[in-house]
Structures are given as C-alpha cells and as structure tokens.
Amino acid sequence: RKKSACCKILYFIIWNVFFGNIFSATVLKNLVLDLTMRDMPILFARALxxxxxxxxxxxxxxxxxxxSCELMQxxxxxxNLFDRVILRNKDNPSFGTLSFPYHTEIPRVLLFGLLGFTCSILAPLILPFLLVYFFLAYLVYRNQILNVYITKYQSGGQFWPIIHNTTIFSLVLTQIIAMGVFGLKESTVASGFAIPLIFCTLLFNAYCRQRFLPIFKNNVAQVLIEMDRQDEQCGRVEEIYQQLHSSYCQFASTSDDSCKAVHQNNCEDGDDDRLHDSEGMRPNFIGERLTETLYLESGK
Known part of the structure; x- marks a missing residue:
C-alpha cells in the first residue's frame, strides 16, 4: 500500500508543482492556449x-x-505533552513509535531532484539551495531512521525502481529542455547533438530494467528460509506437508486422483526412490526444503 501511495503522491506533486506552475504561468502571461508537442521544448525553455x-x-x-519539522516531530x-500533563499518563505513553514514512518523503526528495536537473540549465542559482537541502536531508533522515523510527518490515528494495524511473524521467526532461534552449538560440548543431543523448538515456534505462529489475521482484532464498522457519514455529508444517504432492503436480487443472496416477506411473518407470524419499521426509525438516511455489499453493 505504501508503494502505491508513493507513486500516487509522486505523480501528484510533480504535476501540481512542476508542470502545473509552468503551464499556468505560460497561459496567464502569454494567453497561449493552442500548444502542440513540438512547442513543448521551447515552452519549457521560456517558462523555467x-x-x-x-x-x-x-x-x-x-x-x-x-x-525542521521532521527533526522536531x-x-x-x-x-506527548497532552498525554503527560493533561491525561496524567506517565507510565505507558499512548503515542508509540512509528515507521519511516517512505510514501511521503521519497516523492519530496525526487521532486527536488527533478527541480535540480531541469533548472540547472536556465536557473542554476537554485543549485546551492538544493545542495544545502540534500546535505541536511542526509543528516536528518539518517538520524531519524537510526534513532527515532522503528523498522516494522523489510521492503526488499521495492522503492528503488520508482527512484530509478523518476531519475531517468528527470534526465530525459532535462535533455528536452536543452533542445528547446538550443532551438531558441538557433543552434541547429547543438540541438542535433542533444537528440542522441535522449536515445542513450532510454537505452540505459532499458538495460537497467532488464538487468536489475528482476532482483527487486523476486524474493531471495534467505527470506524464504525465514518464512519456512516461521511456519515451523506456528505449526503449519504438517498442513503444508500434506499439500506437497498436489503442489508439485504438473497438471494444475486436474484432480488429486490424476496426480496420484501420474506419481504411480513414475514409480513404474523407475522413480521409486524419488517418491520414497519424498514420503520419508520428516516434517521437522520439510520447512527448509519448500520453495516459493509451495507458498503460493498453500495460500501465502
């Protein structure tokens, strides 16, 4: 849910703060209502x-x-003052510790990164302010994560693809704005050299998605082993062990009788040892031998 909220907040603030201000300022200043995609680079170059x-x-x-608000809380x-002074509750404070609000802080940081990329060409005076912000943000967020907030769960790097995609979008938008600037300067050669940068950035994005994106979608073996051990502690190993044969059946649309028939045919072909080993597994150690497929079949 936090990942979905992070994407929605990111789309909203980028459109509301960046594009909304640029388009509204252009329309109110020049009364330009008929805009085309060809005019967008020049529009950004003039409005930024x-x-x-x-x-x-x-x-x-x-x-x-x-x-400052994040640091002071x-x-x-x-x-806390209301709870201790008015309610006189000094033993068990009702306002407990919270987890880090990734869904609100990550979009804000990415928005400032977008402003730094896009405004670095035409308004470089914003860069010192952003440098101070990122330096203070590193100190504040590091202190809050280590000393204030608690880690209730491991996200598994699910927010990194959002950060990567937003950074690539910021780079492409910056290069489009550079094309608009060179177009206003009537520099055809510089505009032509800016076009390959966009394709190189998109190719780099495609390579990163193919190379690194599966890492953030698949669970590592250590996480699966910990889930198996939690099932052992909760006493769900016997239930999972009973579903072992049906989970590994290749014919998902058939019934359990057909699966048993397939196993019997395999035994007749010389696979008696494998079936005997699977039936002779002790339930205490079956948790560490199950895979992610078994979790999906057992209802996780």
Missing part, C-alpha cells in the same frame, strides 16, 4: 527562467521547513 524564483522559494519553504511532541 520565469519560474526559477518560485522554485527556489519552494525549496526553502517546503524543503528546509519540512526537514511537533505532532508527537504536542501529543
């Missing part, structure tokens, strides 16, 4: 210097102020 002051103010107000502080 105008909105540079707004983005710098946004970094100081939303970025620096959010870090005003809601938790006020609730």
């Amino acid at each position: 210097p105008i909105q540079g002051t707004f983005f710098m103010t946004y970094v100081m107000t939303s970025g620096w102020a959010s870090l 005003p809601f938790g502080l006020l609730w």
Whole structure:
C-alpha cells in the first residue's frame, strides 16, 4: 500500500508543482492556449527562467521547513505533552513509535531532484539551495531512521525502481529542455547533438530494467528460509506437508486422483526412490526444503 501511495503522491506533486506552475504561468502571461508537442521544448525553455524564483522559494519553504519539522516531530511532541500533563499518563505513553514514512518523503526528495536537473540549465542559482537541502536531508533522515523510527518490515528494495524511473524521467526532461534552449538560440548543431543523448538515456534505462529489475521482484532464498522457519514455529508444517504432492503436480487443472496416477506411473518407470524419499521426509525438516511455489499453493 505504501508503494502505491508513493507513486500516487509522486505523480501528484510533480504535476501540481512542476508542470502545473509552468503551464499556468505560460497561459496567464502569454494567453497561449493552442500548444502542440513540438512547442513543448521551447515552452519549457521560456517558462523555467520565469519560474526559477518560485522554485527556489519552494525549496526553502517546503524543503528546509519540512526537514525542521521532521527533526522536531511537533505532532508527537504536542501529543506527548497532552498525554503527560493533561491525561496524567506517565507510565505507558499512548503515542508509540512509528515507521519511516517512505510514501511521503521519497516523492519530496525526487521532486527536488527533478527541480535540480531541469533548472540547472536556465536557473542554476537554485543549485546551492538544493545542495544545502540534500546535505541536511542526509543528516536528518539518517538520524531519524537510526534513532527515532522503528523498522516494522523489510521492503526488499521495492522503492528503488520508482527512484530509478523518476531519475531517468528527470534526465530525459532535462535533455528536452536543452533542445528547446538550443532551438531558441538557433543552434541547429547543438540541438542535433542533444537528440542522441535522449536515445542513450532510454537505452540505459532499458538495460537497467532488464538487468536489475528482476532482483527487486523476486524474493531471495534467505527470506524464504525465514518464512519456512516461521511456519515451523506456528505449526503449519504438517498442513503444508500434506499439500506437497498436489503442489508439485504438473497438471494444475486436474484432480488429486490424476496426480496420484501420474506419481504411480513414475514409480513404474523407475522413480521409486524419488517418491520414497519424498514420503520419508520428516516434517521437522520439510520447512527448509519448500520453495516459493509451495507458498503460493498453500495460500501465502
């Protein structure tokens, strides 16, 4: 749920803060209503210097102020004072520890990265403000993760593909804006050299998705072994052991009788030893031998 919320918040703030301000400023200033895709690079090249002051103010107000609020935790502080002073509850505070809000903090950091990439060409004065923000964010978030928040679960790197895709989008958008800038300067050669950069960035994205994306989708063996051991402690090994033969049956649409018939045919062909070993497994050690397929069949 946090991953889905992170994507939705990211789309909203990028459209609302970045594209919304650029389009609204352009329409209100020049009354340009008929825009085409060919005019987009020139539109960004003209609108970004105008909105540079707004983005710098946004970094100081939303970025620096959010870090100070994150460090002070005003809601938790006020609730703690209310609980201890008014309710006189000094033993068991009702406001417990929380986990790190990845779904709200990651979109904010990615938005500032997008502003840094896109504004570095036409409004480079924003870069010192972003540098201060990222330096303070490293210190604040490191302290909060280590000393304040607790880790309730391991996400398994599920947020890294979102960060990668947003960074690639920021690079491509920056290169498109560079094409618009070179177009305003009437530099055909520079605009032509900017086009291969876009294709190289997209090829690099395709390579990374093919090479590294399966790592974030598949569970590692250590996690599966820990899940097996938890099943042993909960006493679900006997139930899983009874479903072992039907889980490994290749004919998923058939009944258990057909699966038994297949096993009998395999025994007649000379696979008696394998079936005997599978039936002779002790339930205490079966948990470490099951695979992810067995988890899917058993209802996980």
